[in-house]
Amino acid sequence: xxxTIYGAAxxxxxxxxxxxxxxxxLLLECGLFQGKRSETYENNLNFxxxxxxIDAAILSHAHIDHSGNxxxxxxxxxxxxxxxxxxxxxxxxxxxxxxxxxQEYDVQYVNKKRKRKGLPPVEPLYTQADAAxxxxxxxxxxxxxxxxxxxxxxxHFVDAGHILGSAAVVLDLTENGRTHRLWFSxxxxxxxxxxxxxxxxxxxxxxxxxxxxxxxxxxxxxxITKAVxxxxxxxxxxxHRGGKVIIPAFSxxxxxxxxxxxxxxxxxxxxxxxxxFVDSPLAVSASEVYRRHPECYDRETWxxxxxxxxxxxxxxxLTYTHSVDESKALNFRDDPMIIISASGMAEAGRILHxxxxxxxxxxxxxxxxxxxxxxxxxxxxxxxxxxxRIFGETYQRKAQMETINGFSAHAGQGGLIEYASSVAGxxxxxxxxxxxxxxxxxxxxxxxGVPNLPPVFFPERKTSFEL
Numbered sequence: 001x002x003x004t005i006y007g008a009a010x011x012x013x014x015x016x017x018x019x020x021x022x023x024x025x026l027l028l029e030c031g032l033f034q035g036k037r038s039e040t041y042e043n044n045l046n047f048x049x050x051x052x053x054i055d056a057a058i059l060s061h062a063h064i065d066h067s068g069n070x071x072x073x074x075x076x077x078x079x080x081x082x083x084x085x086x087x088x089x090x091x092x093x094x095x096x097x098x099x100x101x102x103q104e105y106d107v108q109y110v111n112k113k114r115k116r117k118g119l120p121p122v123e124p125l126y127t128q129a130d131a132a133x134x135x136x137x138x139x140x141x142x143x144x145x146x147x148x149x150x151x152x153x154x155x156h157f158v159d160a161g162h163i164l165g166s167a168a169v170v171l172d173l174t175e176n177g178r179t180h181r182l183w184f185s186x187x188x189x190x191x192x193x194x195x196x197x198x199x200x201x202x203x204x205x206x207x208x209x210x211x212x213x214x215x216x217x218x219x220x221x222x223x224i225t226k227a228v229x230x231x232x233x234x235x236x237x238x239x240h241r242g243g244k245v246i247i248p249a250f251s252x253x254x255x256x257x258x259x260x261x262x263x264x265x266x267x268x269x270x271x272x273x274x275x276x277f278v279d280s281p282l283a284v285s286a287s288e289v290y291r292r293h294p295e296c297y298d299r300e301t302w303x304x305x306x307x308x309x310x311x312x313x314x315x316x317x318l319t320y321t322h323s324v325d326e327s328k329a330l331n332f333r334d335d336p337m338i339i340i341s342a343s344g345m346a347e348a349g350r351i352l353h354x355x356x357x358x359x360x361x362x363x364x365x366x367x368x369x370x371x372x373x374x375x376x377x378x379x380x381x382x383x384x385x386x387x388x389r390i391f392g393e394t395y396q397r398k399a400q401m402e403t404i405n406g407f408s409a410h411a412g413q414g415g416l417i418e419y420a421s422s423v424a425g426x427x428x429x430x431x432x433x434x435x436x437x438x439x440x441x442x443x444x445x446x447x448x449g450v451p452n453l454p455p456v457f458f459p460e461r462k463t464s465f466e467l
Contacts, residue, residue, distance in 0.1 A: 001175050001467035003182070003209070006048050007031060008434040009461035012215055013065045015434060017184070018049060021175050024150040025049075027057040028169065028184055032068030032099070044069055044125050048462065052077030056149040059084040060186030061166035062091035063252070068099050070134045071126040081139045083149055085157055087165025087293040089138040091252060094285040096135075100128035143167065161189025161199035162409050163253040164290050168200065173467065180467045181205070185212035187434070188411040188419055192224040194260040195290070195312060197298045199411070203422040209467055210423050213410070214435030214458070217443025220412045227406030228261050232270055234367055234402045235262075239272050239336040243363030246399075248351045248378055250344035251283035253409045254370060256290050256313060258340055260301070263315045267308045275335070276318045279327050279350050280342035284320045287313055331357040344370050345378040352377070356390045364399040369407050417446055425452040431465065432458045 007016030007029070014033030019026040033043040051073045059067055059082055070082065070092075084092065103124040111121040141147050146156045152174045157167035169184040183202045191198040202210060238245045249255045255278060265271040278284060291313050294302075301312050310316075321327050327350050330339060341351035355377070358364045372378035380388050384401045387394055411419065420430055420443075430453070432440045440458045447456050457465075 001173055001178070001180055002464055003211070003467055004464040005431070005433060005459050005461060007033065007461070008065070009459055009463070010435075010437055010440070012434050012436060014043065014069070015066045016069075017211065017433070018054075019153075019171070019173075019182070021173055022150070022152040024055045024152070025053055026150050026153060027054045029060060029066045030057060030068075030070045030073050031066040032064050034065060041122070041125065044072060047073070047076065050077070052079075054078050054080060056080050057082045058149060058155065058169055059088060059092065060160065060169055060184065061163055062088050062095050063163065063187070064095060064099055066187070067092050067096065071096055071100060071130040074134050074137065075126055075130050080137070081149070082134070082137045083139050083141055083147060083155070085143065085165040085167055086140040087289065087296055088167070089135070089140050089165075090289045090292065091163070091165060091286060092138070093135050094282065094289065095252065096131040097128050098282050100124075100126055100131035103127065158200040159197045160186045161191065161193065161196050162187040163189075164196065164256075164293055164296050168202075170205070180208045182209045182211065182467065183207040183423075185210070185419065187213055187215070187409075188415060189409055190221070190224070190411055190415060193409060194257055194264075195297055195301050197296070199419075201419055201422045204426075207423045207427050209465070210420065210427050210430045211433060212416070212419060212430065214416060214432040214440040214443050215410050216408070216412045217416055217432070217435055217439035217441075217446075218413065219439075220414050221408055222406030224406055227404050228265075230402075230404045231258075231261060232265055234365060234404070235271055235338065238363070238365040238400070239274055241363045242336055243361065243365060243399075244336060244358055245338045245365050245367055246351070246354050246358050247338065247340045247367045247369060248344055248346040248355075249283070249340050249342065249369060251280050251342045252286045254344060254407060255280070255283040255340055255342070256287055257407060257409075258369065259287070259318065260312050262338065263312060263318070264304060266315065266317060272336075273317050275337040277321055277330060277337065277339045278318070278341075279321045279330065279339055279354070281322070283340070283342055284322060287320060327353070330354070345372050345376040346381065347376050347378070352390055355381075356395065358399060359388070359390075359395050360398050362398045362400065365402055366399050368401070368403040371408075413443065413446065416443055417450070420447055420456070421450045421453065423454070424450055427454045429454050429465070430456045432456060
């Protein structure tokens, strides 16, 4: 039994782990590496193994850093099954096609520059058509239902509480009379998030090897109730002065959480009933998937639905915009409203138009609700720059700027410590993946104080472990 780390090794993108057992090969995840444009294309194009040699694949959830290179895997020769939960399959359908569209668009931009330099054109990593060929390979498996992806491996999904359909993957391995339990965390959610059930921890599960994420190993998250209170205050202040609240938000997970909280606060009379618009094609499609899978909702969400007698992600004040014309019409309205739009870092999409059209009005608020990468428009706004460039033009920011931390769908440092500690006294090793050095090394240091914890590794790419 051998486990090799091929992605999300000492970084947070490109999740990819290969299990070799009984002369069979099982791939966990196939995510896109995301980083500098000059590095990403080659890293994603070429695999460290022959895709046609893989016998089966398992996907923990649909985020692109976990699923986004599946179309290239299939394009390169993989034709086996892809096991995932029902909701993950439905989210992957829309997200992979969207990623294919982005690949096509990005190559058009790159090829214009290459043509000016006399260089030959490059092909997209994959297209929307390539993405569509992935979906028939999915095999949907409910939570807590055993399946056998390859001989000698019995697997089941448990709830990860991260996004809709997200799962930790429990693998019971048998080879030459030896048995071993491998628990792959996927992305670990938070127990206080809306809509979804809490993550299942590996406590008392007889885990031998724990393969777990370490994204926020160096920092705790703000309490979610504090974040919700701040959201309520920002919206009330902005509406009181007659302004709009413009929120750049990731289409899957963050948007749906915000919609739920706004629904709850308006239903409870904590916010005035102003119009709320979700204006992002991917977010609209993702929200429809969320609405199709109420079996993933937690008890609190079902209690809210029962009490208020309307769905968690639909209410009278909420509109999901579909067309470009509907989106443009929002910029001609002067009444108070809330607009949630992608991208989450304000680098592309309809959110750029909403910021451009509302940034010079001091009544408005631009609200940042997620981490912003350096050099993005979102980061410049979060840093409260007075002057920003949008579509090549300079704009003076008069709108108010607010930043709320605490909405992350990942477990913070405390949650990760608790997760790892749950295998103390039983596991042989813990392998930290999906984390930068700062986060993982800080987590390693904290874990040194946990009694009976096994060795904790933070491996480089292509590191193998004999299980």
